[in-house]
Amino acid sequence: KAGVTQTPRYLIKTRGQQVTLSCSPISGHRSVSWYQQTPGQGLQFLFEYFSETQRNKGNFPGRFSGRQFSNSRSEMNVSTLELGDSALYLCASSLEVMRTEAFFGQGTRLTVV
Amino acid sequence: GESVGLHLPTLSVQEGDNSIINCAYSNSASDYFIWYKQESGKGPQFIIDIRSNMDKRQGQRVTVLLNKTVKHLSLQIAATQPGDSAVYFCAENQAGTALIFGKGTTLSVSS
Numbered sequence: 001k002a003g004v005t006q007t008p009r010y011l012i013k014t015r016g017q018q019v020t021l022s023c024s025p026i027s028g029h030r031s032v033s034w035y036q037q038t039p040g041q042g043l044q045f046l047f048e049y050f051s052e053t054q055r056n057k058g059n060f061p062g063r064f065s066g067r068q069f070s071n072s073r074s075e076m077n078v079s080t081l082e083l084g085d086s087a088l089y090l091c092a093s094s095l096e097v098m099r100t101e102a103f104f105g106q107g108t109r110l111t112v113v
Numbered sequence: 114g115e116s117v118g119l120h121l122p123t124l125s126v127q128e129g130d131n132s133i134i135n136c137a138y139s140n141s142a143s144d145y146f147i148w149y150k151q152e153s154g155k156g157p158q159f160i161i162d163i164r165s166n167m168d169k170r171q172g173q174r175v176t177v178l179l180n181k182t183v184k185h186l187s188l189q190i191a192a193t194q195p196g197d198s199a200v201y202f203c204a205e206n207q208a209g210t211a212l213i214f215g216k217g218t219t220l221s222v223s224s
Binding site: 004033042048092102103105107 | 215
């Protein structure tokens with residue numbers, strides 16, 4: 001079956017702009033989580049959605065937001081981009097909330113210039 | 114705050130050797146501990162997990178050991194192959210909360 005699909009794979013944005021990233025989970029998976037990966041901070045949890053509801057949230061500013069649709073697809077949005085937002089954004093899906101066997105997509109590489 | 118960390122950022126081994134990657138954690142309330150492998154250009158891939166009430170679990174060529182007394186987790190890879198070269202992350206999970214990842218150990222396997 002198809003894995004987790006993230007689009008786009010690469011993005012270049014200018015400071016102050018906003019960006020929307022998309023994640024399609026594995027068919028049948030209802031939980032989608034988002035992580036930010038940087039060389040300095042590693043993998044940091046952003047938020048998790050389950051059945052269109054945010055279940056958990058990490059320690060990121062309000063500029064980072066997300067949502068989940070009825071088909072479990074999820075989007076995350078970053079507004080007023082800063083240079084420090086440059087990172088690999090990873091989406092993970094699992095059958096239920098925060099199960100340990102989460103399946104990750106290849107990520108979206110965001111570069112803010 | 115509490116977090117999961119790894120002892121060494123890099124580990125270099127010869128093909129065929131056994132590799133041991135270590136991780137220290139601080140949250141004694143965590144229910145699960147997980148190892149992920151991330152190859153260049155890819156997202157992390159689940160390897161194996163272990164519940165907090167276990168001290169050892171084996172998979173295919175991998176063994177995870179959990180020592181709750183010293184809050185230590187290790188991943189042993191038997192007969193390491195070049196394809197095992199990747200960044201390995203340990204993570205912890207408390208029921209209903211997010212996975213917390215350590216910073217990763219880069220395993221380099223030379224033939």
